[in-house]
Amino acid sequence: MVSAYHVIFGAKNLSALTLDKKRYPVEVVGYDDRADLALLHVNLPASLPSLPLATVRPTVGELTLTIGNGNGEFLQAKTGRVTTLETTSGRPDFPASVMQLDTQILPGDGGGPIITARGEVVGVVSFLAVSGGQSRRVTAYAVPLMQNDARLAELRRGVKRDAPSSGVDLKLLPPLATEAYALPAEKFVEFSQRSKLDLGTTPGAFFTQVAPGSPAARAGLQPLQFDRKGKRTAGDIVTAVNGQRVVNFSDFLSAVYRYQPGEVITLTVLRAGRPLEVKLTLVARAQAGN
Known part of the structure; x- marks a missing residue:
């Protein structure tokens, strides 16, 4: 399982909770602090479904589904569209070359998957920006992921890269x-x-x-x-x-x-x-x- 590193940063004991309220132990296989990526191993039953990583990049305007725990609400889905494929926050302490979406995510949605209509995961939520004053508008940023991502290959080898x-x-x-x-x-x-x-x-x-x-x-x-x-x-x-x-x-x-x-x-x-x-x-x- 892939998540955002900031979600597990500093945690001593990790577990995964499924929709039926069952908990499973989580082991950190590898992480990259600067990229805000973590690869986790969860001992889930083989009968539980999973989503594959994408084989093709999403396109600007493509409809996506994000699942997260925003504001403490467990596994809530939000829809949005990809607005930019490669952008930056302008902050050195945030990951570089992220994907931008108009999904109205909330604090707590970090680490959630970005899923296309093909049922493939194309990224994980990293951070958000709020603008517009009273007409509050959220811009979501996600670390893009593909099956052949070199960063994931490193994490599978157990690389743990600290900032x-x-x-x-x-x-x-x-x-x-x-x-x-x-x-x-x-x-x-x-x-x-x-x-x-x-x-x-x-x-x-x-x-x-x-x-x-x-x-x-x-x-x-x-x-x-x-x-x-x-x-x-x-x-x-x-x-x-x-x-x-x-x-x-x-x-x-x-x-x-x-x-x-x-x-x-x-x-x-x-x-x-x-x-x-x-x-x-x-x-x-x-x-x-x-």
Whole structure:
């Protein structure tokens, strides 16, 4: 069985529940964190039906069925159409080259199959985007799958590929959160003043959280901190990763993802306006607390 990796991420014990409320143990055969894919082995009775992976790609406009557990409703079906075959979220921490659908999925539908009228699975739900304000509109994104997918061949061999992590995170209240993530360099100073975060004048990646025990924590990186009057008292600004210039948090993640867990990277950091270099050893995301 194929699912989205984020569905099982961090889970200690897994089981599959069927429509007749019977549970079966689940074993993780392989996974790829960056691709948001996981291959699972479920000891199901041979009498239970299953759906094959697709042999041909879907087409734009093709009608599909998605099955998931959105909002806690068990195995609910939703219809939609393929709107784009290959697109990207623009976020380095989301899978690349995903399929876009207009299916109105919900939180909890992640990992659900995308099924064509031929009864073939052409992908698994990865993430969603919401737009339109009061006229809320959901765009669904799925990791496309085919029978001859090279990634699945790797997972069948037991490959378990982790995404690297430094242990820092950027969490701000909306609408600042979305804006800050990929903040253009030319808007850095204006954003700093408007948000009252007092970030200085040199664009870079700032962050609000450092996971305890993570590489960033062991290296002494400092998240944004403020006193009771709202004055900034701490907060490192990362301006480069191994010499590669970064101007926002998205740039920072993209640079980190060029390396593997276990590799040592050097961060160029501004602390209280003074430059310094900080070395840290990346770990697998599951070990970094984020």
